[in-house]
Amino acid sequence: MSALSQAWSRAERRLDRWFPAGTNPLVNLGAIACLLFAILLLSGIYLFVVFDTSVSGAWNSIDTLSRQQPVPGGWLRSLHRYAADAFALVTLLHLVREWVLGRYTRFRRVTWLTGVPLLLFMYVSGIGGFWLNWDRLGQYSAIASAELFDALPLLTGSMARNFLGVDSVSDRFFSLLIFVHLGVPLLLLFGLWFHLQRITRPAVWPTRALSVGMLAMLGLLAALWPVMSQAPADLATVPSAVPLDWILLHLHPLAELLSPAIVWALIGGVLLLLLALPLRREQALPVAVVDADNCNGCRRCVADCPYAAITLEAHPNGKPGRQIAVVAAERCASCGICAGSCPSATPFRSARELVTGIDMPQQPIGALREQLELALAGAGQGRVVVFGCDHGADLRQIDDQRVAQFSLLCIGLLPPSFVEYALRNGASGVVVVGCAQGGCAFRLGERWTAERLAGTREPQLRASVPRERLRMIFAGPGQEWRVAVAVEELRGVRAT
Numbered sequence: 147m148s149a150l151s152q153a154w155s156r157a158e159r160r161l162d163r164w165f166p167a168g169t170n171p172l173v174n175l176g177a178i179a180c181l182l183f184a185i186l187l188l189s190g191i192y193l194f195v196v197f198d199t200s201v202s203g204a205w206n207s208i209d210t211l212s213r214q215q216p217v218p219g220g221w222l223r224s225l226h227r228y229a230a231d232a233f234a235l236v237t238l239l240h241l242v243r244e245w246v247l248g249r250y251t252r253f254r255r256v257t258w259l260t261g262v263p264l265l266l267f268m269y270v271s272g273i274g275g276f277w278l279n280w281d282r283l284g285q286y287s288a289i290a291s292a293e294l295f296d297a298l299p300l301l302t303g304s305m306a307r308n309f310l311g312v313d314s315v316s317d318r319f320f321s322l323l324i325f326v327h328l329g330v331p332l333l334l335l336f337g338l339w340f341h342l343q344r345i346t347r348p349a350v351w352p353t354r355a356l357s358v359g360m361l362a363m364l365g366l367l368a369a370l371w372p373v374m375s376q377a378p379a380d381l382a383t384v385p386s387a388v389p390l391d392w393i394l395l396h397l398h399p400l401a402e403l404l405s406p407a408i409v410w411a412l413i414g415g416v417l418l419l420l421l422a423l424p425l426r427r428e429q430a431l432p433v434a435v436v437d438a439d440n441c442n443g444c445r446r447c448v449a450d451c452p453y454a455a456i457t458l459e460a461h462p463n464g465k466p467g468r469q470i471a472v473v474a475a476e477r478c479a480s481c482g483i484c485a486g487s488c489p490s491a492t493p494f495r496s497a498r499e500l501v502t503g504i505d506m507p508q509q510p511i512g513a514l515r516e517q518l519e520l521a522l523a524g525a526g527q528g529r530v531v532v533f534g535c536d537h538g539a540d541l542r543q544i545d546d547q548r549v550a551q552f553s554l555l556c557i558g559l560l561p562p563s564f565v566e567y568a569l570r571n572g573a574s575g576v577v578v579v580g581c582a583q584g585g586c587a588f589r590l591g592e593r594w595t596a597e598r599l600a601g602t603r604e605p606q607l608r609a610s611v612p613r614e615r616l617r618m619i620f621a622g623p624g625q626e627w628r629v630a631v632a633v634e635e636l637r638g639v640r641a642t
């Protein structure tokens with residue numbers, strides 16, 4: 147983990163203290179962006195219905211809305227603007243988070259690469275929205291954008307000249323602008339579908355509490371500081387010193403300050419960098435391995451794999467209707483969540499060598515059973531067993547002979563029957579440590595584990611297992627104290 151990603155993770159854990167479980171905005175940026183996009187689409191539909199699509203009527207239709215119909219018209223207009231700003235900020239933050247945490251190579255390569263065009267669509271539709279108002283700001287943005295395009299060697303005529311005469315902007319040209327402002331978000335929606343293709347159960351909606359909080363914040367902002375149009379566009383004069391929306395329109399002053407050519411070089415450079423990042427060569431990760439004799443095609447691993455890496459195909463044993471899991475190596479995150487979901491991965495099986503339907507070569511379930519038996523043998527009796535994960539609280543910090551700790555690839559690798567097995571083999575209690583809720587490095591491991599232990603997801607922990615001797619906690623890096631507290635609690639249970 148680089149220093150930057152450690153600092154980011156620390157910031158996320160700090161925010162965890164202020165937000166109820168699952169509502170930390172920093173770990174829900176993709177979902178918040180989707181919510182904001184939905185707000186933009188819905189408020190945009192209303193604005194489009196009342197919008198006059200002619201050059202002469204556009205400004206008036208929006209200005210009248212703000213002045214004469216503050217609710218819902220003016221409020222929805224303001225909500226639309228603030229949601230657009232928030233969408234841009236949240237999407238940029240989402241990109242920065244994935245970059246800082248190094249989530250752009252290997253199995254995430256396609257998701258990253260399909261995210262890059264979304265940035266372009268976001269800027270184009272955002273900037274185009276200002277033109278539709280056709281006030282001084284819209285005029286300034288339209289001219290500045292045209293000047294930017296004039297710097298490209300692709301065009302023969304001057305685009306900026308289209309905005310020089312009083313009658314030079316026609317209704318037809320205006321219809322084109324509307325088409326851009328409506329068509330590009332549709333492209334964005336289509337691109338979003340591609341973006342999420344390699345992700346199982348993408349979190350496209352924030353939790354209810356987070357959604358209500360976001361809506362309340364934007365709604366309040368729109369009510370307290372309604373957005374008003376500037377004076378109508380006047381092509382007889384050149385707008386200067388217009389108050390800007392810096393979040394979406396910062397390219398214009400940058401082009402004035404540096405030059406359009408430099409701004410194009412910057413845009414091209416950033417895009418190239420973003421597209422080149424995932425090409426970085428990385429050491430290949432071990433891929434989940436399926437054992438034909440132990441796979442009955444039950445589909446549980448297909449349902450639980452967070453990166454849609456598993457499909458079912460006809461079983462090589464040729465029996466009619468029998469299927470077998472098949473792993474697509476380039477999609478596999480090497481998380482082991484599939485191993486934790488397989489019904490054959492139970493330590494109670496009598497086979498001396500435990501071979502499971504699907505397993506991780508670097509951390510096989512059979513080896514975990516052996517290590518657990520060893521830790522609880524002889525003087526190990528009565529120890530508290532802690533199962534954690536390489537990406538969460540650092541279990542190496544536990545320096546206590548009375549604790550046996552196992553750091554897994556992901557907590558989702560743990561078949562729940564291991565809890566019962568540990569207790570039956572002499573453990574005084576078991577602590578299962580998942581990363582912060584919603585903060586699993588592989589997206590779903592902590593959630594599936596909690597559901598399996600609660601008995602709401604297969605494979606379930608048997609109801610007969612004494613729950614007072616089990617703690618499921620969520621602790622990321624830096625939250626090792628939570629593990630210590632849970633261990634102490636279980637010692638107390640043992641003593642009473």
Ligand code: HEM
Pocket residue numbers: 175176177179180183237240241244249250254257258259261262264265268334338341342345347348349350420587588589
């Ligand atoms: C319109 C803007 C965008 C929206 C609405 C969006 C939305 C989302 C959503 C909902 C997820 C799934 C989150 C989850 O279930 O864990 C996601 C994942 C992801 N996004 Fe975006 N995204 C956008 C732009 C971008 C951009 C610009 C990039 C980077 C170039 C990017 C990179 C990623 C990556 C790498 C993941 C995978 C995270 C993981 O596997 O843990 N996204 N995005």
Ligand code: SF4
Pocket residue numbers: 433434450451452453454455456473477478479480481482483484485
């Ligand atoms: S290791 Fe993870 S990503 Fe790979 S197949 Fe198993 S669940 Fe899917």
Ligand code: SF4
Pocket residue numbers: 436440441442443444445446447448470471487488489490503504
């Ligand atoms: S969970 Fe196990 S048995 Fe079921 S399909 Fe996957 S590998 Fe086969």
